[in-house]
Amino acid sequence: MxxxxxxxxxxxxxxxxxxxxxxxxxxxxxxxxxxxxxxxxxxxxxxxxxxxxxxxxxxxxxxxxxxxxxxxxxxxxxxxxxxxxxxxxxxxxxxxxxxxxxxxxxxxxxxxxxxxxxxxxxxxxxxxxxxxxQQLAASERRYRDVVDSTGVLVFALDRDARAVIANRRACDTVGASAEELASCDFFARCIGAEARALARKRVDAARDAKGAIEFEAVLLGRNGPRSVRWHVTSAASGARSSDAVVYLTGVDVTERLELERRAAESEALAHMGTLAAGLAHEIRNPLNAAGLQLHLLGRGVDRLQDEGERGPLKARVEIVASELKRLEHLLGDFLELARPRPIARASVDMHALLDRVLALHEPSAQSRGITVQRALRPALARGDTERLEQVFHNLVVNAIEASSEGGTVTVLLELETGSQPAVLASVQDRGRGIPAATLARVYEPFFTTKPAGTGLGLTIVRQIVQRHGGAVLIDSIEGQGTRVSIRLPLYFAPPAG
Ligand SMILES: Nc1ncnc2c1ncn2[C@@H]1O[C@H](COP(=O)(O)OP(=O)(O)O)[C@@H](O)[C@H]1O
Ligand SMILES: [Mg+2]
Known part of the structure; x- marks a missing residue:
C-alpha cells in the first residue's frame, strides 16, 4: 500500500x-x-x-x-x-x-x-x-472485440459439437444467435447436408490428433449456401463438458470462387471468340462467292423464255438471296463483337441510310402484314456508315420480329437542338414489349428469347453506338410496344482550307 x-x-x-x-x-x-x-x-x-x-x-x-x-x-x-x-x-x-x-x-x-x-x-x-x-476482463473484452470484428467466421465446439463460441460474423452469416448455436449440433445446423458427414469426420480427426486440418464445406447461411474454407485446430481440451475442444475458423470464399469462375468463363469466351472470329472470316469469302454466283443465276433465270418456269425459279433465287444476306449480317455482327475495327468519323447521311435499311426490310414486313412508317428529316451524323447500317438493321429486324400481323413499325429521324445538338433516330413498334426482367439483360451477349435468335443484336447496337460517343435508350411496356432511341453526334463540316 x-x-x-x-x-x-x-x-x-x-x-x-x-x-x-x-x-x-x-x-x-x-x-x-x-x-x-x-x-x-x-x-x-x-x-x-x-x-x-x-x-x-x-x-x-x-x-x-x-x-x-x-x-x-x-x-x-x-x-x-x-x-x-x-x-x-x-x-x-x-x-x-x-x-x-x-x-x-x-x-x-x-x-x-x-x-x-x-x-x-x-x-x-x-x-x-x-x-x-479487471485486467482479465479488459483482456477478455479485447479478445472478444478482435474475434467479433474479424471478417473470419469463428466457432469453438464442445465435445457434443455445440458452438460454445460463435463470433458476430458467424452469427450474422448463419442467421442465428450465439445462444441458439450453443444449444444445437453445429454440423446439423450450419453445414450443408452433402458435406456434413465428411466435415464431422475431419473435425473429429483434428481434435483427436491434436493437430490442424483444412477443408472446404458449404455453410448454410441465412441468405443461402456459402462456400467456406475451414481451418480446424484442437483446443487444449478442458475438463468440463462445456469446454471448447476444437476451434473452427472459416473464410467465406463464395465471392472469390464466383469471380474465379467468371474469369475462367470469360477467358474461355475470349479464346472461343478469337477462334470463331477466324472462322467467321473464313466463311465470308465463300459466302461472297455464293452471293455472286446467285446473282448470275438470277440474271440467267430472268432470261428464261418460259414464264411458268421463270416465276418459281426466281422466287427460289430470292429466298436463297435473302438467307445469304441474313447470314452475312450475322457474320458482320459477330466479327464486330469479336474484333472491333476502328470507327470512321465521316459524314453519314442518316436519311439515306435509314431509307436503305427500310427498303431492305419492307418486303418481308409487308409479307407479314406489318406496316412500316417513316418520318425522316435530313440529318448528318458523324460516324461510320457501315456500322450505323448494322445498328439500324438490327433494330428494324427486332421491331418486325416483335410485331404481329397488323402491327406498325415507325422509324423517326430528327435533329435535337439545344446545348448539346445531336442526331436522334428511333425505331418503334407496337409489338409484345419487353418484360422488366428481360430488359435488364437485353445487352448481354447471346441473351435471346427467340428460338433462332443469336442474342448479339443489341450487344452490337450498344457497342457501336457507344464507340460513336452516342447513347442507346430503350423504352418498353410489356404488351404495348418498344421504342429504341439512338443519339449520335452531329457531323460538322470541317473548316474549309
Ligand atoms: N423491339 C423489341 N420488342 C420486344 N423484345 C425485344 C425487342 N428488341 C429486343 N427484344 C428482346 O431482346 C432480346 C435480345 O435482342 P437481340 O440482342 O437483338 O438478340 P436476338 O434478336 O437475336 O434475340 C430479344 O431476344 C428480345 O427478347
Ligand atoms: Mg435481334
Whole structure:
C-alpha cells in the first residue's frame, strides 16, 4: 500500500479510542475516530478505510448490525469487531455478519497488531485480486472485440459439437444467435447436408490428433449456401463438458470462387471468340462467292423464255438471296463483337441510310402484314456508315420480329437542338414489349428469347453506338410496344482550307 493505511475506530468509549489512535499512528496508520454507527457509515461512504474497529455496543446500533452496512459501503476494507468478552458464539456471530475477525477487550497489544497486519494483508490481496480481475476482463473484452470484428467466421465446439463460441460474423452469416448455436449440433445446423458427414469426420480427426486440418464445406447461411474454407485446430481440451475442444475458423470464399469462375468463363469466351472470329472470316469469302454466283443465276433465270418456269425459279433465287444476306449480317455482327475495327468519323447521311435499311426490310414486313412508317428529316451524323447500317438493321429486324400481323413499325429521324445538338433516330413498334426482367439483360451477349435468335443484336447496337460517343435508350411496356432511341453526334463540316 503506497499511502498510509486508513484505520477507522467506531467506539463511543473515548479512552479506548485514544489508546488505539496512539498505538496505530505510531505504526504509520492514519486513524480516525467516530462515536456512532451513523457517523461510521458516513465516513465509510465518503472516504473509505482499509480497516475498521467496530465496537459491539454502539449508542445507535449494535456492531453486528453495522458490519454488513459497512461492508456494503466500503467493499475493499475489512472490519474487526471489538467485544468485551470472548466466546465461540460471539466469534461465529462476528464472522457470520462479515467481520474479518473479532478482538477481545482489554487488548493484548501484540495480538492486536498481529491481527491488524493479517487483516491488512487480506485487504491488499483483495485489492490485487480485484485489479487482476479487471485486467482479465479488459483482456477478455479485447479478445472478444478482435474475434467479433474479424471478417473470419469463428466457432469453438464442445465435445457434443455445440458452438460454445460463435463470433458476430458467424452469427450474422448463419442467421442465428450465439445462444441458439450453443444449444444445437453445429454440423446439423450450419453445414450443408452433402458435406456434413465428411466435415464431422475431419473435425473429429483434428481434435483427436491434436493437430490442424483444412477443408472446404458449404455453410448454410441465412441468405443461402456459402462456400467456406475451414481451418480446424484442437483446443487444449478442458475438463468440463462445456469446454471448447476444437476451434473452427472459416473464410467465406463464395465471392472469390464466383469471380474465379467468371474469369475462367470469360477467358474461355475470349479464346472461343478469337477462334470463331477466324472462322467467321473464313466463311465470308465463300459466302461472297455464293452471293455472286446467285446473282448470275438470277440474271440467267430472268432470261428464261418460259414464264411458268421463270416465276418459281426466281422466287427460289430470292429466298436463297435473302438467307445469304441474313447470314452475312450475322457474320458482320459477330466479327464486330469479336474484333472491333476502328470507327470512321465521316459524314453519314442518316436519311439515306435509314431509307436503305427500310427498303431492305419492307418486303418481308409487308409479307407479314406489318406496316412500316417513316418520318425522316435530313440529318448528318458523324460516324461510320457501315456500322450505323448494322445498328439500324438490327433494330428494324427486332421491331418486325416483335410485331404481329397488323402491327406498325415507325422509324423517326430528327435533329435535337439545344446545348448539346445531336442526331436522334428511333425505331418503334407496337409489338409484345419487353418484360422488366428481360430488359435488364437485353445487352448481354447471346441473351435471346427467340428460338433462332443469336442474342448479339443489341450487344452490337450498344457497342457501336457507344464507340460513336452516342447513347442507346430503350423504352418498353410489356404488351404495348418498344421504342429504341439512338443519339449520335452531329457531323460538322470541317473548316474549309
Ligand atoms: N423491339 C423489341 N420488342 C420486344 N423484345 C425485344 C425487342 N428488341 C429486343 N427484344 C428482346 O431482346 C432480346 C435480345 O435482342 P437481340 O440482342 O437483338 O438478340 P436476338 O434478336 O437475336 O434475340 C430479344 O431476344 C428480345 O427478347
Ligand atoms: Mg435481334
Amino acid at each position: 503506497t499511502s498510509r493505511p486508513r484505520l477507522l475506530v467506531v467506539d463511543d468509549n473515548r479512552e479506548l479510542a485514544d489508546n488505539l489512535v496512539e498505538l496505530f499512528e505510531e505504526r504509520g496508520f492514519s486513524v480516525e475516530v467516530v462515536p456512532s454507527a451513523a457517523a461510521a457509515l458516513e465516513v465509510a461512504r465518503a472516504r473509505g478505510y482499509e480497516l475498521a474497529f467496530v465496537d459491539v455496543n454502539l449508542p445507535d446500533s449494535s456492531g453486528h448490525e453495522l458490519v454488513p452496512a459497512m461492508r456494503a459501503a466500503c467493499p475493499g476494507g475489512e472490519v474487526l469487531l471489538m467485544t468485551g468478552h470472548a466466546s465461540i458464539d460471539s466469534a461465529i456471530a462476528a464472522v457470520r455478519v462479515g467481520a474479518f475477525h473479532y478482538v477481545v477487550k482489554p487488548f493484548n497489544v501484540e495480538e492486536l497488531v498481529a491481527t491488524v497486519e493479517h487483516a491488512l494483508m487480506q485487504v491488499e490481496l483483495r485489492a490485487e485480486r480485484e485489479a487482476l480481475a
